[in-house]
Amino acid sequence: MTEPHQGTVACRNCGKPVGSNFCPECGQATQLHPPSVLEFVHEVVSHYVAAEGKLWRTLALLTLRPGRLTVEYLAGRRQRYIVPIRLYLTASFLFFVCLQLTGASRVHIVTVSDRGDVQIVADADAGKRPTPGHEQDSAVEALKDPRVKQELDAEHFADCVQPASHCPLWKRWAAPAFVKLQADPRQFIERFSERWQHSLSYAMFCLLPIFAVLLALAYRNRRMYYGEHLVFALHVHSFWFLLALITTVLLPDSLGPLFPAVAFGYGMWALHRVYGGRLWVTAVRGLAIATVYSLIIGIGAAALSIALLAT
Numbered sequence: 001m002t003e004p005h006q007g008t009v010a011c012r013n014c015g016k017p018v019g020s021n022f023c024p025e026c027g028q029a030t031q032l033h034p035p036s037v038l039e040f041v042h043e044v045v046s047h048y049v050a051a052e053g054k055l056w057r058t059l060a061l062l063t064l065r066p067g068r069l070t071v072e073y074l075a076g077r078r079q080r081y082i083v084p085i086r087l088y089l090t091a092s093f094l095f096f097v098c099l100q101l102t103g104a105s106r107v108h109i110v111t112v113s114d115r116g117d118v119q120i121v122a123d124a125d126a127g128k129r130p131t132p133g134h135e136q137d138s139a140v141e142a143l144k145d146p147r148v149k150q151e152l153d154a155e156h157f158a159d160c161v162q163p164a165s166h167c168p169l170w171k172r173w174a175a176p177a178f179v180k181l182q183a184d185p186r187q188f189i190e191r192f193s194e195r196w197q198h199s200l201s202y203a204m205f206c207l208l209p210i211f212a213v214l215l216a217l218a219y220r221n222r223r224m225y226y227g228e229h230l231v232f233a234l235h236v237h238s239f240w241f242l243l244a245l246i247t248t249v250l251l252p253d254s255l256g257p258l259f260p261a262v263a264f265g266y267g268m269w270a271l272h273r274v275y276g277g278r279l280w281v282t283a284v285r286g287l288a289i290a291t292v293y294s295l296i297i298g299i300g301a302a303a304l305s306i307a308l309l310a311t
Contacts, residue, residue, distance in 0.1 A: 055090075058082045062239055066266050067273030070232045074274075084234035088208075091241035096201050098249045195308050203304055208233050211293055218285045219275050232274055236267055264290060 009030060010016070011023040018030050058081045061069045069081060082090070208230070215229040240263050247259045267290065272282045 054080055054082060058087060059242075062087070062235060063242065065273075066239070067232075067235075067270035070235050070270070070274045073231055073235075074228055084231050084238075088234045088238045088241075091238040091245075092201055092204065095241045095245045095249075096197065098245055100197060102249050192308060196304070199304055199308065203300055204237070207293075207297065207300065208237060210296060211237070211289075214289045214292055218289055222275060232270070236270055239263075239266055 009018055011018045011026065011028060011030065012032065013028040014023065014026045016023060016025040018024070021031060022029055058069065061072070061081070072078075072081060073084065212226060212229040212233040215232060216224070216226055219229075243259060243263055243266075247256055264286075268282060268286045271286050272279060275282070277285075
C-alpha cells in the first residue's frame with residue numbers, strides 16, 4: 001500500500017508531476033491502495049447497471065413525461081441524466097436477466113386437434129406464471145403424443161438429409177432441424193430456446209438504427225441529424241424494455257395485452273413532445289412508423305428463427 005503523497009509526486013500512469021489527489025493529465029488518483037472486493041462490486045454496479053443517484057431522476061423523467069428526456073438531452077442538459085446508450089443497455093440488461101431467471105418466456109407447444117391436424121398453440125397453462133423449464137417440459141410431452149410423432153415421421157425428413165435427395169428445397173433446408181427434434185426433443189427445444197433468448201438482445205440492438213431511420217424519413221422536414229433521431233430511439237426503447245419487464249415478468253399474464261396499447265400511446269406522446277406538429281399529423285406518422293417497424297420486427301424474428309434452426 002502506498003502512502004498519501006507528500007508534495008509533488010509523479011503519476012504512476014503517465015509520469016507527469018502531480019501535486020494533488022488526481023493527475024491533471026490523465027485523471028488517475030495519486031493515493032493508490034490494493035483493490036478490494038467492494039471496489040469491484042462498485043465498478044460493476046456503477047458502470048453496467050447504472051445504479052447512481054441520477055438514475056432515479058432519469059427514470060422519473062423517462063416514465064412520467066414521455067419525450068422530455070430526449071428534449072433535455074438535445075437541449076444540452078446532459079450531465080444530470082444517464083446517457084441514452086447506457087440507459088438502454090441497463091433497461092435491456094435487466095429485462096433479459098429477469099426473463100431468464102423467471103422463465104417468463106413463452107415456448108409454444110405442438111398439439112393435435114380432434115381431426116388429427118398438427119397445430120402450434122400457446123401453453124395450456126398460459127394464465128399461470130411458469131417456472132423455468134416448464135414450457136420445455138410441456139413441449140416435450142406434447143411431442144410424445146403418438147399422433148404428433150406419426151405426423152412428423154410421415155414427412156420423411158431423414159430422407160431429405162441425403163445429398164441425392166429429391167425433396168423440395170424448403171424441406172431439405174428444414175430436414176436437419178426436424179431430424180434433431182425427432183431424435184431428442186428435450187435437448188433440441190432447450191437449445192433452441194436458449195439460443196433464441198441469447199440472440200434476441202443483439203437482434204433488438206440491431207433494430208435501433210432502423211427505427212432511427214424510420215424517424216428520419218417520417219420527419220425529414222425537421223432537418224435533424226441522424227444522431228438526434230437515434231437518441232429518441234434509445235429513450236423510447238428503454239421505456240419499452242422497462243414496460244415489458246413489468247408486464248411480462250411482474251404482472252399476471254391477463255394484463256399482457258396492455259403492453260402494446262401503453263407502448264403505442266407512450267410513443268405517440270413522445271413523438272409529439274420531441275418533434276412537435278399537429279396531433280393528427282403525429283398520429284398518422286406514428287401509426288406509419290409503428291406499422292413498418294412491426295413488419296420489420298416480424299421479418300427479423302422469422303429470419304432469426306430460420307438462422308438458428310439452420311445451424
